[in-house]
Amino acid sequence: MATFLLKRLGLMIFTLFILSLIVFFAGEVLPGDPGRAILGNLASQSAVQALDHQLGVDRPLITQYLGWIGGLLHGNLGESYTYQAAVEPFVRAALINSLKLAALAFVIVVPLGIIGGVIAALHAGRPVDRVISVTGLSLTTVPEFVSGIVLIVVFGVALKVLPVTAAAGAGASPGSQFKHLILPAIPLVFILFGYIARMARAGTIEALNSDYTRTAVLKGLPQATVIRRHVLRNSLLPTITVIATQTGYLIGGLVVVETLFNYQGIGNLIFKAAQAKDFPMLEAGILVIGVVYVLATLAADLLLIALNPRLRTEVGHD
């Protein structure tokens, strides 16, 4: 197990290194001259050069990268072009908002997806299974802004039962905040439902066909007990991994959903920064998302080891 953990940690660090290279290259090198970007087209060439020198972007790339990464490791995420202030407080506030939205989506989708997958597995090959599988597949493949639009039209415009923006306003009660977050959470639920249901279905079918399930049935346990104690315990392991790996899609979805519903989360922050070409803000947002994503993947691995004693010995020999 120790080898496995070391491998995962090593991969995680390597991934973060690649992320930093990509963000540095795309954010700091590709866009061209930051002095020109800040001062505008009318500034004189000497003023631009002076600012470039002051910002340190006329140094060799390696020096710039080391300085940039050193700043990051000391918690210095840079200064926003738009706000002329440190980006860190903006990113922190946005991240907390996004976590609220993501948490609500997970709380809804995880039980729903597992129940859907298990019901489909228990009726494998029959109409109920086909309906759940095809519905799940279709919901998973429709972009969030498309399902979001349909939800806004139905619940916000036609029925007028839910607010169409996610921002509840400053100092809103938790109940009001929750009400504003329901509609934005549903497109994320749609995307994740299909994946989770599919994994839960496959895991359950495998567990149902196993010898230990047959033994449990033959020794006369009631069906509900067999499913709860023998099938579910084994079928949910792969589902946990898929839930963690879907975090990446969830984050991609946040950019869209938060833009559509005008919610002040990390996705909206990235989108606004992209429109304003505010690269320090954009880089900080993307780095934070990357770190959250990589940590979620690692957490899934650890959880999997904790839940499945067999992995503690088996993966060590991998």
Place this chain on the structure above:
Amino acid sequence: MTDFAADPLEPSGTALGPVSSVAVAVAARATPAPWRLLVRKLTFLAGAAILVFWIVCAVFGHAIAPYNPLAQQLLSANAAPSGAHWFGTDPLGRDVLSRVIVGARSILIIAPLATILGTILGTALGLAMGYFGGSFDLLSSRFVEAVLALPSFIVAFLFLVAVGPSTVTLIVIIGLVFTPLIARTVRAAVLAERHLDYLSAARLLGENPPRVMFAEILPNVMPAILVEFTVRLGYAVFTVATLSFLGFGVQPPTPDWGADIAADYANLTAGYWWQVLFPAFAIASLVVAVNLITDSIEQVLAS
């Protein structure tokens, strides 16, 4: 069947003919060709019908559309669906139905081209990784693993911001994001072939590595590549639609489903639902169609 082989007068060459054709016929009756199984599947037929409909719109859109999708009629702006404008009009008085029909073109050009680019690059990389093995494979595998552990949508987004939106940029960036995913699949398929006799034979015949990879291995891993291609095509349609909505796809006034939704969704609160709901249904139908096809192909190949 033994009659043929046992007949000493029959030259062995012709004897094998009828035997093998009988065997093929029997095998064909037991397991029909994959495409025959495919056209029996309702989900495949439904998906294919929708896809063909949108391809026709993409190719002949301007001829089918009742109005010029760019023609503005400011006096009939924001008109609700009616006999004259089945899907209503947008804030500039343009016909929404015509824009939906012609708007099929951009997504049906960008998504397949990006997928083809990613498949070509990924296949080349995957073949090389699987064939050469060793330290090259180890290094590339670690790199691919690390890249796959990143939120790819966000990375693509960053590059689009840095380079600026254009159709070519969109195709290249989505293609590059898909490359490691496809490489991983192809590599796994190559590893399964690596120790088979036909490869040893090819090597002993002195064929050079590119020839072994592309002329010997590639045809044998083609089914895996085809499945991966259709899966990626579904994701490409999803991604292109989303990036268009965020403003990184085809630029206005060219009709485009995602861009049209982005332009008009603020009018939803005024009740002009037709301006965004119809392009939204168009996107939904296209992605669902591609995924129904993919799902059917996977099921048929797995059975």
